[in-house]
Amino acid sequence: MNEAPLGFLFGLLAVLILMSGFFSGSETGMMSLNRYRLRHRAKTGHAGARRAAKLLEEPDSLISTILIGNNLVNNLAAAIATVLAIRLYGDNAVVPASILLTLVFLIFAEIIPKTVAAYKSEGIAYTVSHVLLPLKKLMFPVIWVISHVTHLFLRISGIEKNDGSEQIGLEELRTIVGEAGHFIPKAHQGMLMNILDLEHITVEDIMLPRNEVFGIDIDADTADIIERLRIAEFTRIPVYQKDIDNIVGVLHQRDIISSVDEHGRVQRDALMKAIRPPYFVPEGTPLNTQLLNFQKAKRRLGIVVDEYGVMQGIVTLEDLLEEIVGEFTSNLSTDTEDITHQPDGSYVIDGTTTIRDINKTLKWKLPTDGPKTLNGLLLEKLESFPEANVSVKIDRYRFEIMEMKGNLIQAVKATAGKKQQPKLS
Template identity: 85%
Template sequence: MMSLNRYRLRHRAKSGHRGAKRASKLLEEPDSLISTILIGNNLVNNLAASIATILAIRMYGDNAVVPASILLTLVFLIFAEIIPKTIAAYKSEAVAYTVSHVLLPLKSLLFPVIWMVSHVTHFVLRLTRIEKNDGSEHIGLEELRTIVGEAGHLIPKHHKGMLMNILDLEQITVDDIMIPRNEVFGIDIDANTDTIIRKLRDAEFTRIPVYQNDIDNIVGILHQRDIINSVDEQGRVQRDALLQAIRDPYFIPEGTPLNTQLFNFQKQKRRLGIVVDEYGVMQGIVTLEDLLEEIVGEFTSNLSTDTEDIIHQADGSYLVDGTTTVRDINKIMKWELPTDGPKTLNGLLLEKLESFPEASVGVSIGRYRFEIIEMKGNLIQSVRAYIKPKTRH
């Protein structure tokens, strides 16, 4: 009874299973259930011991009391303890549902004795300052993650991955998945109309940030669909209509957990946000699609070992773009680089070096080795990465 899976039991009871309903009713008061079982168990054991002692004395005299007690102990140990409890442990549901037929009426029959025993027990517990558990069951995030991870074939692998990703949303922030500032594609509102139209034609995105003079000064978001309304009869884009199509920007404080931001996107009816630091300086952009990909995986490409930013080499090493996020490296290459510091490989290596390096500089982080191939200004452009071979001692 006590080894039943409580969550499965509740599910089956809600589904109308009679045995599950009886077991659930018994487990609502576990102290009364234990009292019922122990009272019945001790009553039977003591009665059997008394009968065995009387029979031994009558049949073989006083000298048979000790051998009879030893024999009875072995019989009880094997046939009344080990075997039935082992069977019950392997077949807990089947046994619990069956014995519930007996335990429910027995509990009612022994109610006066159970009431007295329970009050004496609670009195002793109060004297020892041991508080009674309220019986409520709460499961934490780590326990839930363990349950999902150990579900085995009961949950398909893809679904299990999605569930684990959902549980991890609380530990991941918008800083981990945002498009960094230097990679943001935007349009300067002060540029001439021809320049704006040319940039719109080259744009690969549906929603485009619009800034004034500098990318830090975001003034709005332009949707490609809204541009249609600014086209006149001659097929030319009217600047005034284009400016009116710009929507107000939506700003996100850096460090916002993804589970919170998912709720905020839903509440604000938004699909793109501008991540800013405590001083209001733009750090990057986050889209709803980026967030959903953290749950269901990549929409446009699968996570193979060959991507635009990570290229697998013939010698087993990887050619990695310096702007690649540490999380993407860990996810694609199955590595375990630290994610509690810098978000990109460039930042991670600079933090380790504590200076701006030149090309051909090597860096080791744990068992991982990085060789800087190309620098562009103060940005690490390209890195060769591999796992250091184990040395023999």
């Protein structure tokens, strides 16, 4: 080495710096890859993705290959720099040369390659895989020894090779969807988020409450039943006997049309035959479970009952789908709104409006872990049946009861105060 021309040594040192930069960038590029995107591209037949995925199947071997190569070229570069320093300036130049070489390696073999690889991880990883794959095979004996020694120390320290770190939970998946940016349209992001929320929402959160259910009394005259069907806003109507709690079936408008005789009348026998058996849903059923249950039972309407079998309301497949895609149907009766904005900035809200609907519509944060409706929330807060004009404050929200009907709050005037800023200690 002492006899080699200086030009050759400087050229070899420059090559070693480039090789060190190659290994440093390779490590960052390979480890920065999005594993899920990589698997997708590999499945679609992308050659570079397949090579990178094959390398990442054994990350310890890949890291060993990169580190062996990187340490080898770094040590050779240090030796050559020492020889050059001694030949040019004598023994006193060894320390300054080492400091200079460290700065050169830090900038050109570490920071720059790793920064570029972090920004362009896919392109870098797919390119370097051409070299790393055969290099890994060439270094197999050395890697084998190093890997076994490494695994021995890992076992002694109690670290498992496969710890499930690549598995993601719902919260991590929510973060991935939320940070997808322009890769997933806003509307699709919302639907995906709603799907992830289905297991946290139960049927009573979206059901039509019992007091708002439109039904038909099976004991009524045929003419009265037909009139009720004529004014019905829905295609599927629950049928009860004497009391709405006693649901005996569900009637579909389409089946009635097919039962009309040549005189335009409906025979009672045909009407009774058109009634389908009821489908009951236990309260507390998560929406993701109920979606599958609707699919298995081939039903679109369920009667929600509590643990005693008492009817609580009805839930439909359309209600459930609206939780995913947003509201896509409109009630035929548009004379009244559950939430009406007032000129003074307040809102008049129907007492039967669900807390979830209020939060979604007004972007409020009323508690949802207790009563499901505004009526229930206010009664729980008051602990008694109030008179009209009574005011209730919950967090920063103020409610004034405008109208009572029996033991049910009919209308409420609601306002939201300013958000409280956290106090700095």
